[in-house]
Amino acid sequence: MVQWWQCRQPRLRGLVLAGGRSQRMQTDKGQLRYHGLEQREHAAQLLAAVCTDVHVSCRPDQVAELPAGLLPLSDRFLELGPLGGILSALQLDPNAAWLVVACDLPFLSEATLQHLVHNRNSAKVATAFQSPQNEFPEPLITIWEPRSYGTLLRFLGLGYSCPRKALINSDIELLAAPDPTELRNVNTPEEAAVARQELGLGQ
Template sequence: MARPSLGNFGRSEWAILGAPCTVIKLLADDVIKGLAPDYKGAYADTTHTDDMILPPGRLNAGAVLEYTDQLQYSQLSYAAPLSPFQLRQHFSQADFVLVNGNHQQAKAQVLVLDENKKASLQKRAANLTNVELILVSDNTNEVFDFVQDAVLNWRDIPMLKVDDLQGIITFFKGKLIQNQPKLNGLVLAGGKSQRMGFDKTAVKWHGKEQRYHVADMLRGFCSNVYISCRAEQQDEVHTGYAVLPDTFTDLGPYGAILSAFRSEPDSAWLVVATDLPLLDETTIQHLIALRNPAAIATAYTSTFDGLPEPLITIWEPKSYPQLLAFLAQGYSCPRKVLINSDTSLIPPANPDALTNVNTPDEHDRIKLLLHQKIASHD
């Protein structure tokens, strides 16, 4: 099983260290605010021991958890320390996490050179494992000797003034663009076609079996394209197409999506069903052009009920823990996840392209429609 490339809190996380805690908090505020239009930020810190004497609220009475709807925000207070696994779950919806490096560690660091914190920083030199940005305070003119010893490539690291807020925001935005998950394609071809009465993935709407027609369309937009199927169907797929068999079985499309993330948890997945005979490249291109990596998914709205259309959706890596959490509560409907999560919804450019076929009557109607279109072009 492939593990996501997570740090202590998330995929993209930076510990800011070498400055007073107040400076770190204010810098985090500015960066989170500057990136807020496009990315969801989060912050991690440790309170000073003299900030609080007793646990808040009912925790002091022995409660293990207290939830408070603060109207403007929600608050969860835990009595017990959160494990790294629980922290990653809580931070999974954030696109980036900034960490007070004076108290917590992260897989990458932003180093502040401040003469007043030089001695404190020297004690944390061992934490400088992956410095990606150096910020210089007005009272400092050089890179400290112990930093040069700990960060051998310090000359290659971007260096900015600590008050160059626009430059700092530009740095983080560039990193987030660079870290945007690649997009894979997944063709859902593992259904049993019980309502149709025959394998609808093998219908040749466009001169070739539909599963191959969809896969070929996705190849122009995705890094890798896989045909999703049940384990016993693998040998039925042409050798020219990559196969991704279900490892979450008997869950339909939900199991196929989870199986894809289990295989490549750091990729985003453009999931497309095979029963969309009118689907075209323009519809796929439109969805990708409006992809919102800050959401858990980008989906079209159904023209019938206005709800998310699960048959063609881009699922971001942050949706993986969300899908598993729904499954743990007994739900295995992709649409239910989209409805109850932070999903980016867009109207379809061509509503007819989302028409799906599940019955012989629908098959005959679409077949006639396609023949009429071909005749009109001729």
């Protein structure tokens, strides 16, 4: 039976996190190509299948270089890493939920995002996948509900800028990923080379 709160869920918007400095990769991770498109474009396409619209979180200096068709969302909370992008989205539309995906997840599939959305619990602060490495939630493949805005600001006020810490200490829906290998981040040139091989792209 469908619960009343499931019928009144806030609309779901998408956010690609692509504003990092990519220091370990030594080049912009969002511009890498594993699927014929820049990774920030590919992630936006995945999100477009399950969200009403999609924005790309980026630094102000990245806006001009975004591929045509992508909607930029400049960070309004600077020097906070991923948390700054999430808070900027929630500030843009505090009445929407935001499905946030990092740009360094070349193995992520639409099916996994569909699973997350299908099992979304909008009565909680967020719906997240459990990390394949430990029992903690993955904050950068997560649906952040409108109520998460106050939660994240409260943690920021306490000096915590880690979104995972906020999830660990909040009432969330924690899911097992259908295929945990899809949650693998690619952060270094060596990891990118391995990813290309696994995706059948060679070096």
